[in-house]
Amino acid sequence: MLTVCHLYPDLLNLYGDRGNVLAFMRRCSWRGLPVQVREVNLGGAVEFAEYDFLFIGGGSDREQALMAEDLKNRVDALRMAVDNGLVVLAICGGYQLLGRYYRTSQGREIPGLGLLDFYTEAGDKRLIGNVVLEAELAGKKTKLVGFENHGGKTFINGHKPLGSVLYGHGNNGQDGREGARYKNVFCSYLHGPLLPRNPILTDYLITLALERKGYPSKLNALDDELENIANQAMVDRLLG
Amino acid sequence: MNLRLIIGMVAAKLAMYLSKLSGRGRGSSLPGMVALRICPDLLKHYQGQPRKGVIMTTGTNGKTTTSNMLADILEQDGYRVVTNREGANLITGVATAFIKASTLTARLNCDYAVLEVDEAAFPVVTRWIKPSRVMVTNFFRDQLDRYGELDTTVGKVLDALNKLPGEVKLILNADDPLVARLARETGKVTIYYGVRPDADFSNTAAFSREAKFCPFCGSALVYNIYIYGQLGDFKCPQCGFARMRPDIEAVDVISDEAGTKATIYDNSSSGRSVWSLYIPVQGIYNIYNGLAAFTTALSLGILPEKAVLCLTTYTPATGRMESFRYGNKQVTLTLVKNPTGFNQALTVLLAQKGRQDIMIAINDNDADGRDISWLWDVDFEVLAQYPEQFNRFICSGQRAEEMALRLKYAGVPTILLATEKDYRRAINAALQGEGVAVGMMATYTALWPVEKILGQKAERVSYHANRMSSVS
Structure with missing residues (x-):
């Protein structure tokens, strides 16, 4: 049984990001892999060690501040789980939160959880639009698609990015990189949502979660015709 | 004589004529766009011209329907109305509606202007045109890449309302905490409309509810009944912000293929008045649109029987059911x-x-x-x-x-x-x-x-x- 933690679904329900949890669940169930999801809200009890996949989305500023406050009390447990290989997907605001700090346009530094060594600073204009990345997952090159909409510019220092930008802005519109990776943690600005539109990434996360549990991790193939057509249509449209 | 104005008007009327001639586009924004480029303060010339006032509708959903319903009621009562019926609700669409109805010197001959105004355009439009009534339908998340987050949208409308003269009246949806808050935050005279939260509203579509938190103190709002989205019988356990009893309230709402029916109570009057309302479009949200138009019509002195009768023949605009x-x-x-x-x-x-x-x-x-x-x-x-x-x-x-x-x-x-x-x-x-x-x-x-x-x-x-x- 894989157990998914959907962190703060009540708070962080912007941009259709719950589709990520849905895709993870569906692609397990379609293969007959038992899977369950637990929604954890503000102040609710959570043992990160019990989970196989953790999803953190983004919200509006006020909601993100509430989330940051709550997570600070749990940061040690979360760090331990991450070091033990917990599979994490953090999108947009959730991504920014895992870094060291967010520097506002007034120069104030809002501390993050510091799980990863990167930082974000307020940009002068929001980076909005469709994105295509080239990512390497399990040694295979693949194209990921999504939609970015972020005011912050993130610089990931020594971390590996999720992918290199073929179209769009990425982390900061400057270095051609998008997202960040550390152990089994995957961070990205891409909405869309990311997982339904990129089944290869979803399956990779499922594989990592299974491996970590010591389960056989070879996944049965699914009929992904629709997913592949949708993904390819966006790639063709943006890259011509 | 203002030369820019005249040139702008001529260019706009020409654009209107050409787009009609080519049959392309419906010409509901282009003339305004042309005129505003030449004469940026065009709208100023229309301020104060509608003899009995300007009524604006803003909010996320239902603007076109609500605004058109009110325009219908006023027109059937014999008033001359300028309105942007096709949902072109940015400053260009509002300008086009005025240009179509006016002379080359921007003279209008009308009793009312009934305008649907996009939430994001509301601050800009109200800089030039001061409404006497503002209807606010609801606030939901909408096109994040364009509007930004919901808090920002509500904040912009609030700021714009605060800049309006004191005598403007608000017609607000009592059931939406994001709308109802505007009464307290602006201190303007408010008439509320709403649907009585009876137990038979069971709503399962809970994933994307907005407004989980009290806008005043930040505590989680508690609901007895949800009607749809975050509309319902809400209350803040901390500071007491809660659904007001609406002045005009619908009960026994039934929506089927033939349309939507409800009984309407006027809770504000001394002798209790009751009407039955039928709208030939489906969906509970259309009762809200009808209620808003009805409430506003009453506040303008229209006989309720006439307003109700007019709504029974309402013909939806393109794509509104x-x-x-x-x-x-x-x-x-x-x-x-x-x-x-x-x-x-x-x-x-x-x-x-x-x-x-x-x-x-x-x-x-x-x-x-x-x-x-x-x-x-x-x-x-x-x-x-x-x-x-x-x-x-x-x-x-x-x-x-x-x-x-x-x-x-x-x-x-x-x-x-x-x-x-x-x-x-x-x-x-x-x-x-x-x-x-x-x-x-x-x-x-x-x-x-x-x-x-x-x-x-x-x-x-x-x-x-x-x-x-x-x-x-």
Whole structure:
């Protein structure tokens, strides 16, 4: 049984990001892999060690501040789980939160959880639009698609990015990189949502979660015709 | 004599003429765009001209319907009304409505201006034109890439309302905490309308509710009853902010294929008045639109019986639950633009009797919102619970594949899914399906082409005064 933690679904329900949890669940169930999801809200009890996949989305500023406050009390447990290989997907605001700090346009530094060594600073204009990345997952090159909409510019220092930008802005519109990776943690600005539109990434996360549990991790193939057509249509449209 | 104004007006009238001549576009924004480029303070010249005042409608959903309903009521009562009926609700659309109705020197001869104004454009439009009444329908998340987050939108409307003269009256939805808060925060005279939260509203579509927190103190709001979205009987346990008893309140709301019915109470008057209201469009949200128009009409001195009668013959604007007939099949066309509106459209589909063919056209041009991830906040999962109600789902528009993908992950069997990017073929497939009814939904820029093709193939159903509402 894989157990998914959907962190703060009540708070962080912007941009259709719950589709990520849905895709993870569906692609397990379609293969007959038992899977369950637990929604954890503000102040609710959570043992990160019990989970196989953790999803953190983004919200509006006020909601993100509430989330940051709550997570600070749990940061040690979360760090331990991450070091033990917990599979994490953090999108947009959730991504920014895992870094060291967010520097506002007034120069104030809002501390993050510091799980990863990167930082974000307020940009002068929001980076909005469709994105295509080239990512390497399990040694295979693949194209990921999504939609970015972020005011912050993130610089990931020594971390590996999720992918290199073929179209769009990425982390900061400057270095051609998008997202960040550390152990089994995957961070990205891409909405869309990311997982339904990129089944290869979803399956990779499922594989990592299974491996970590010591389960056989070879996944049965699914009929992904629709997913592949949708993904390819966006790639063709943006890259011509 | 203001030369810029005259040149701007001439250019705008010319643009209007040319777009009519070419038959392209509906000319509902272009003339205003042309005139504003030449004469940026154009709207200033219209301020104060409507003899009895300007009534604006803003909010996320229902603006076009509400504003058109009020314009209908006022026109049927014999007033001359300037209005932007086609939903062109940015400053360019408002300017076009005025230009169409005025002389080359921007002189108007009208009693009222009834204007639908986009939430984001509201601060700009009200800089030039001061309304005497403002109706606010509701606030839902809408096109994040264009409007930004919901808090920002509400904040902009609030700021603009605070800048209006003290005598402006607000007509507010009592059931939406994000709207009701405007009364306290602006201190303006407010008339509330709402639907009585009876126990038979059970709403399951809870994924994308806004306003979970009190706007004043930040505590989690508590609800007795949800009507839809975050509309309902809300209360803040901390500071006491709560649903006000509306001045005009609907009870016993019934919505079916024939339309929507309710009994309306005037709670404000000393002798309690009751009317029965019938609107020939489906969906509980249309009762809200009708209530807002009715409440505003009453506040302008229109006889309630006349307002109710006028609403029984309301003809929806393009894609606001428009009805067509194709052979024996009823076909409805609905504009979808955000999760709450789409959820409402799904509720209407599920209330239909008999198997339906569904056509959904999703575009991602600027006017639709380039980010379509909001489709994942729509509760398509409810469709998968009733697969026997649907024959086929045909997905069309620029993002046809992604729409089909969304339905697949909602649990709709893939055998029921088809993609057809070409509108005409998609519409044909839906009309000729084996279902007994057809539901079509389209985003903004897909709506016009779909409506045009549908209008050629199917007969438009219009409503006339043969369905009189009883007046009690």
